[in-house]
Amino acid sequence: MAVTFRLTEEQREIRALAREFALGEIRPHAAGWDARRGLGPEVFSKLAELGFLGMRIPEAFGGLGLDLKTYLLVLEELAWGDASVALAVAIHSGPVGHLLLRYGTEEQQGRYLPRLAAGEILGAFALSEAGAGSDARALETLARRDGGGWVLQGSKKWVTNGDLGGLVLVFARREDGEGMSAFLLEGGTPGWEVGKREVTMGLAASETVEVELTGVRLGADALLGEEGMGFTYALEALDVGRVGIGALALGIARAAFEHARNYSRERIQFGRALADFQATRFKLADMSARITAARALIHEAASALEPEGDGASSMGEPDPESPSPGALAAMAKLTASEAAVWIADEAVQIFGGYGYMRDYPVEKLLRDAKGMEISEGTSEIMRLVMARDVFREDET
Numbered sequence: 001m002a003v004t005f006r007l008t009e010e011q012r013e014i015r016a017l018a019r020e021f022a023l024g025e026i027r028p029h030a031a032g033w034d035a036r037r038g039l040g041p042e043v044f045s046k047l048a049e050l051g052f053l054g055m056r057i058p059e060a061f062g063g064l065g066l067d068l069k070t071y072l073l074v075l076e077e078l079a080w081g082d083a084s085v086a087l088a089v090a091i092h093s094g095p096v097g098h099l100l101l102r103y104g105t106e107e108q109q110g111r112y113l114p115r116l117a118a119g120e121i122l123g124a125f126a127l128s129e130a131g132a133g134s135d136a137r138a139l140e141t142l143a144r145r146d147g148g149g150w151v152l153q154g155s156k157k158w159v160t161n162g163d164l165g166g167l168v169l170v171f172a173r174r175e176d177g178e179g180m181s182a183f184l185l186e187g188g189t190p191g192w193e194v195g196k197r198e199v200t201m202g203l204a205a206s207e208t209v210e211v212e213l214t215g216v217r218l219g220a221d222a223l224l225g226e227e228g229m230g231f232t233y234a235l236e237a238l239d240v241g242r243v244g245i246g247a248l249a250l251g252i253a254r255a256a257f258e259h260a261r262n263y264s265r266e267r268i269q270f271g272r273a274l275a276d277f278q279a280t281r282f283k284l285a286d287m288s289a290r291i292t293a294a295r296a297l298i299h300e301a302a303s304a305l306e307p308e309g310d311g312a313s314s315m316g317e318p319d320p321e322s323p324s325p326g327a328l329a330a331m332a333k334l335t336a337s338e339a340a341v342w343i344a345d346e347a348v349q350i351f352g353g354y355g356y357m358r359d360y361p362v363e364k365l366l367r368d369a370k371g372m373e374i375s376e377g378t379s380e381i382m383r384l385v386m387a388r389d390v391f392r393e394d395e396t
């Protein structure tokens with residue numbers, strides 16, 4: 001597919017590296033990982049070798065120090081290879097790395113960032129609970145002060161990378177019900193008990209687990225940033241996380257589009273290739289438009305969230321009439337994830353009966369795409385965020 005977006009030489013090179021990696025080291029294994037419901041550990045060592053587990057971590061801590069847009073280009077390629085791999089990388093790099101960099105003490109950054117960048121530990125994000133998904137503020141996990149430290153008690157749901165032995169950012173509230181805080185918890189800490197591994201519809205190789213926190217004792221140095229600021233931090237992390245999910249959706253959409261286009265050239269019915277039927281050509285034209293629209297929004301949201309990155313500031317001042325950065329992130333995720341589901345669905349249709357079979361790659365893409373409309377905030381929550389921005393003047 002021709003690329004019409006402006007990229008620097010460095011961005012082109014990193015994207016080419018990610019594409020080569022996805023083609024050679026991810027794609028050949030994707031169906032096997034999906035069937036086995038797990039990623040091979042070797043994929044993480046290879047990702048670490050290329051620096052892809054430290055993309056957003058500054059070079060001083062052993063990372064690549066990539067700007068947001070370049071990072072998103074890599075995520076798209078990884079998801080084009082396999083969305084479960086890309087989701088593991090996005091959760092590891094997005095919320096966890098981002099908040100550590102923004103609010104971690106020097107000591108916390110020195111302790112964890114080099115290990116995260118080297119892939120010695122993987123990051124996880126434990127916000128959701130059985131009764132608190134879209135309404136994360138309703139979470140019930142408690143953080144009780146204990147001497148100089150803390151004791152955490154509660155249950156978490158759907159923790160991606162939760163059992164991969166890493167660093168988990170856990171959100172909990174005080175006993176009096178006030179103030180949510182964020183804590184850095186190392187995998188293997190006594191009382192962090194990984195329970196059921198979910199059997200998911202798609203993203204089957206991604207690890208999604210339930211966790212019980214049965215009196216986890218943490219030192220005072222486990223608190224991230226200020227006490228009571230956890231919800232604000234979670235929202236900030238989700239803005240960055242959502243453009244990441246948008247990039248994953250884009251990778252899935254592009255993969256489905258390419259499979260459908262190639263198949264439509266090969267499959268002959270009524271003496272002609274499917275690609276000769278206007279009905280098929282229009283589907284592919286719409287796919288291409290929706291991919292391009294999603295990519296434009298993802299790049300726009302990245303520039304808004306990180307105006308100093310990628311020379312974005314040299315493109316002029318942000319337009320005050322533009323949606324807020326958070327609303328743009330929501331638009332990018334919504335547009336890309338709905339495009340991915342629609343495109344993967346149409347790709348299955350173009351493949352006909354073969355598309356419905358596990359022997360062909362497109363049914364997996366449809367299952368994976370659906371997860372993009374739910375994780376890190378559902379499509380309805382994206383619309384809620386966008387609607388709030390539409391009426392923001394009424395609230396001031």
Ligand SMILES: Cc1cc2nc3c(=O)[nH]c(=O)nc-3n(C[C@H](O)[C@H](O)[C@H](O)COP(=O)(O)OP(=O)(O)OC[C@H]3O[C@@H](n4cnc5c(N)ncnc54)[C@H](O)[C@@H]3O)c2cc1C
Binds near residue numbers: 128377
């Ligand atoms: C693959 C996957 C990985 C995940 N990984 C993580 C992770 O690593 N860490 C983590 O903390 N969580 C994770 N999650 C959880 C995810 O963030 C939640 O599933 C999501 O936020 C929705 O919450 P819920 O499932 O409780 O749905 P609910 O909040 O119960 O929503 C159910 C339905 O009601 C709609 N709805 C809810 N409120 C409103 C409203 N106000 N207006 C209109 N509609 C509404 C929703 O859009 C949805 O359609 C993951 C989920 C998935 C699927």
